[in-house]
Amino acid sequence: MSHSGNWEVVIGLEVHVQLATESKIFSGTSTRTGDEPNRHASLIDLGMPGTLPVVNKEAIRNAIRFGLAVNADIARRSVFERKNYFYPDLPKGYQTTQLAEPIVGAGEVEVQLENGDKKVVRIHHAHLEEDAGKSLHEDFHGQTGIDLNRAGTPLIEIVSEPDMSGAEDAVAFARKLHSIVTSLGICDGDMSQGNMRFDVNISVRRPGEPLGTRTETKNLNSFRFMEKAIALEVARQIDVLEDGGEIVQETRLYNGETNTARSMRTKEDANDYRYFPCPDLLPVMVSEEEIQTLRDELPELPDARKARYIEQYQLSAYDADLLSGSIATARYFETAAEHGGDAKLAANWVMGELAAKLNAEDKDISDSPVSAEHLGELIQRLKDGTISSKIAKQVFEACWNGEGSPDRIIEAQGLKQMSDSGELEKIVDQVIADSPAQVEDYRNADDAKRKKKIGFFVGQVMKATQGKANPQQVNQLLQQKL
Amino acid sequence: MHDKTLTELKAGLQAGDFSSRELTEHFLERIKRHDGELNSFITVTEEQALRQADAADQAIAAGDHRLLTGLPIAHKDIFCTEGVRTSCGSRMLDNFTAPYTATAVEKMAAEGAVMLGKTNMDEFAMGSSNETSFYGPVKNPWDTERVPGGSSGGAAASLAARLAPGATGTDTGGSIRQPAALNGVTGLKPTYGRVSRWGMIAFASSLDQAGPLGLSAADCALMLQAMAGHDDKDSTCLNEPVDDYLGALDQSVDGLKIGVPEEFFPDNLDGAIAENARDAMRELEKQGAKLVKLSLPSIKLSVPAYYVIAPAEASSNLSRFDGVRFGYRCENPTDLEDLYKRSRSEGFGAEVKRRILVGTYALSAGYYDAYYKRAQKVRRLIRDDFSRAFKDVDVIMGPTSPETAFKLGAKADDPVNMYMADVFTIAVNLAGLPALSMPSGFINGLPAGTQVIGNYFQEGRILNVAHRYQMATDWHQQAPGGFA
Amino acid sequence: MAIDSKVVARAAHLARLRVDDSETAELSARLNDILGMVDQLQQADVDQVEPLAHPLEVSQPLRDDRVTEPDVRDKVLPLAPASEDGCFLVPRVIE
16 A cells, blocks of 8 residues: 655664573572573562562673663662562562663664664663563463563663654664674673564654654564564554554554564553552662773773774775674674684675575574684685685585585695696696687687687686686686687 | 570570470460460461470580570561461461571571461551451450450460460561550560561561560560571661670660650540550659650651551562462462452452552552652651651650550451551651560550660660669569469 | 542552452442541641652662572472463463
């Protein structure tokens, strides 16, 4: 359906970031995932009568690190409150969170768009809270099983201002946040595991009109899904409005497999969360010294890394942005560049062959079958002329398939470039001798045509050498002899 | 044996006059004989008590004398005790065997205490008469047609009847002091944060505090010495050194300045109650203390402030009782909503439900500022009143309760009237101060108590004042008849 | 601020308490008694006063990030009214 006239899209994000601490936010229980249900649900996480919370120092420090990374105000005093509602995955009947006095105040993030434009997205605040458990619907013959291993895992919830005007902005902002928290090392960043969860608030309006009613879309476990879900919801809202309907404030659940979304529950039965300061906890006070120490210890952040790539490796801004965006990619790239001794080649390989292969097999760079060290080795062989770029792709493929290191593959498969000019000369002579008609044709052509016609002889030589000849050397020899 | 104080029993054990097993069996025997009438225990842990007593006897034989070695103690059923039913006086937890032990109980056990059992209480500590217990009301040993006060009614009654020589309680708005007064025993609510709340089932987290009840101030000092101290598991438990309460008992009170707030002696106060408290202060005057008249103007709002803050915190604290992970679950729930609503409605009693509703209402949108926030502001005014007063005086005194033990059922249908039973004790919880109630005589044959309030962490001082008073009087040695 | 049966029903729903129609009138009356008493708070002049959440104004102690809590599943599951395969069981939850 086509839409008439201009519509403005207004998007804000609420991002839940699971902090990569050893223990939970209010208990000394392991945050490990993947174990049997309720193996990491202590008396405190279960909300046993008489149990009490004690705050994890590292969770506080991680929240501050994030705040510093987005130039936000760090609250010297923050307060945990209780958000009261009943749900089986919420053992205490309230979630301990922050509302009136969050630990991270207003901040901002700059994002780079594909067309080179930069955009600032403001952060309203970020607060600390505990995660809920999980409801399992399968295997309980019509009932629901409750697993509280995740209950109490520390989260920071980042709330943006509604500064984004489309899917591109929103995804760029989301990627930037992902990059920041993974660079800080405060989050593992695996969206498919729910390490980072993005809820998107979307509304549309005619230019100049007040903000429209917004909906919240949840369950976006990849950037690709986020992009699709936003497009879907924007189109839906415009359809509704253009048909004379009204947008209902609601939470929508996106399904990535079918690219559809459905309403979860309307806010009609709006809960009254009865927030109040948690009487089991005291205000968290943070000293200037502590903030300064954390500031001094901050690792390199994506913006600084990007600047360094441009400066140190002479990469283009676009390449530098792509490579510095994810900490995993950045680490991979830097290792490959160091081992290969050529940053530009490394950049091309990481963004080219490697990215394509990862994409095709839906793999994360941290799970790449070709390690950064191996890619570096491959680049080295390419640089020192041991192999041609064509052979390099073959070696890469073999390396991806687990056939060993590039050196071993080159050795085992005899892929070394033919550097002995005597041997190559013999092959060139043979090719010329075997193709009198083509030689004749070549010799009768003018310079411009010769350039094309020499390709036939190069191809024959490469065929005869199984691609191991150095194409430049072949060219040279052919020109001499023809 | 049972007429002796904990302090005397400790000496007897050390001297070898009797063994812990003999002592423990003696009290277990008394519980069997008399508690049918009083209903002061919900659970008696006979086997465990005898095991602990035997261990204590071995320790004593080996020369290992700790603060409470071999001494039987009754714990309020609000403290989690591993492997033992911990009901909190509620149907909701009638089937709940605690999977761990409260710090206060554990610390006493580490000092050699023997647990006799778990005492009856108002349901979730919400009440001033012990009539809201799922296990039925406790009777006052001085007159079994009367209430023992609450919520630590079982603890106070069991002490008065000499069924236990020492007991623990908790005090959110007067739940140690008021029953202590109504039963003629001594009870201490420490400074908020002095005793760990870990394992103590929460009623109102910012007000709850555990403390001892005993036959004398010295006994309370002995028990507090074991209970008090920092606990990593309770964020609100302060890391302040624990004073030598026993060592401070005998200090002179010559020159002690006793603040007498006019608000503790309002015009409508029963004359006999007022006179009883004034007599107690006169006794201390004889020992050189000075009385200083003062005013705490904001405490007239302590009951309304309390009945917003406590129910608000309780409404949230009691949400965990949802029939999912422990406790009562209704039969055949049709869906989740039904599971929650019926489990909670059937599991909680009327007073608990009332307070949950009041608290829910006070926190709900549109009322938060008018009720909860305003109550917290009044709370500051009350605390500031006390802080000002303590610049001029050492302790503050007045009656503990505006009346002696009332008849069972007398206030059961009138919650607001019942709430006034704590009119003199509640302000202390809002301010977080330490206070005790000591027996100070009888009115028409029923015990009356006088409250001694101290500044923060001045437990040693108020115990000292009460001890000096008890050295000169024998009210605390009186025992009700009929429990031979 | 007098409350009626509708307000009581709303609070009861938020608190997940079932209040039967037969109880509402009585309960509303009791709650009104309590709130009437509590309304004395409105007399207080507290405009310039900060709320006090804890009697002792101290700050939150922080715990080192270490795993100290043991696995208690086998101890606590038997306390649950219904459990299966290591999970607590509730009637089906529809999202």
